[in-house]
Amino acid sequence: MSSCCVIPHEGDPPGCPMNDQVTKPVGRTTVERLIKPEVRAALTSQPYYFCDAPDCDTVYVSALGDHVITKDLLAVRVGIKETQDPIPLCYCFGYDRKAVWDDIRLKGETDIKKVITERVRAGECRCEETNPSGGCCLGTVSRAIKQARAIKEQGLL
Numbered sequence: 001m002s003s004c005c006v007i008p009h010e011g012d013p014p015g016c017p018m019n020d021q022v023t024k025p026v027g028r029t030t031v032e033r034l035i036k037p038e039v040r041a042a043l044t045s046q047p048y049y050f051c052d053a054p055d056c057d058t059v060y061v062s063a064l065g066d067h068v069i070t071k072d073l074l075a076v077r078v079g080i081k082e083t084q085d086p087i088p089l090c091y092c093f094g095y096d097r098k099a100v101w102d103d104i105r106l107k108g109e110t111d112i113k114k115v116i117t118e119r120v121r122a123g124e125c126r127c128e129e130t131n132p133s134g135g136c137c138l139g140t141v142s143r144a145i146k147q148a149r150a151i152k153e154q155g156l157l
């Protein structure tokens with residue numbers, strides 16, 4: 001994996017107040033860019049953390065756990081927390097789950113991961129500003145491809 005979009009942090013992340021799951025550090029830039037403009041005034045000066053649990057509406061939580069930003073307060077759809085299309089996978093180059101599933105259904109393969117990898121290498125990604133996790137999407141894309149293959153094997157894609 002490339003070292004793009006590494007998020008610096010110190011200390012232990014807080015648990016998500018909704019499901020107690022361990023959260024991940026996220027840069028302030030990411031939070032400020034992706035929340036709806038009217039929510040910005042409510043931001044505290046604390047660092048924020050990202051909850052990546054699919055079944056939880058929390059997206060960001062402040063270090064002290066006293067400010068929770070749920071997915072309805074974001075300007076973008078949080079792919080990992082959605083079950084209906086469109087489910088964004090790669091925010092920088094605009095690939096969603098349907099693009100991956102269509103490729104696997106029609107061709108049995110997809111070059112989406114390769115295209116993204118090349119563009120990341122070329123320094124074109126802006127995950128910190130586009131992806132709610134603030135991080136690289138390649139792991140998520142890999143999982144979506146694997147999932148699509150598994151569903152196709154069962155004859156359900």
Ligand SMILES: [Zn+2]
Pocket residue numbers: 016017018019020021051052053056057058
């Ligand atoms: Zn959560």
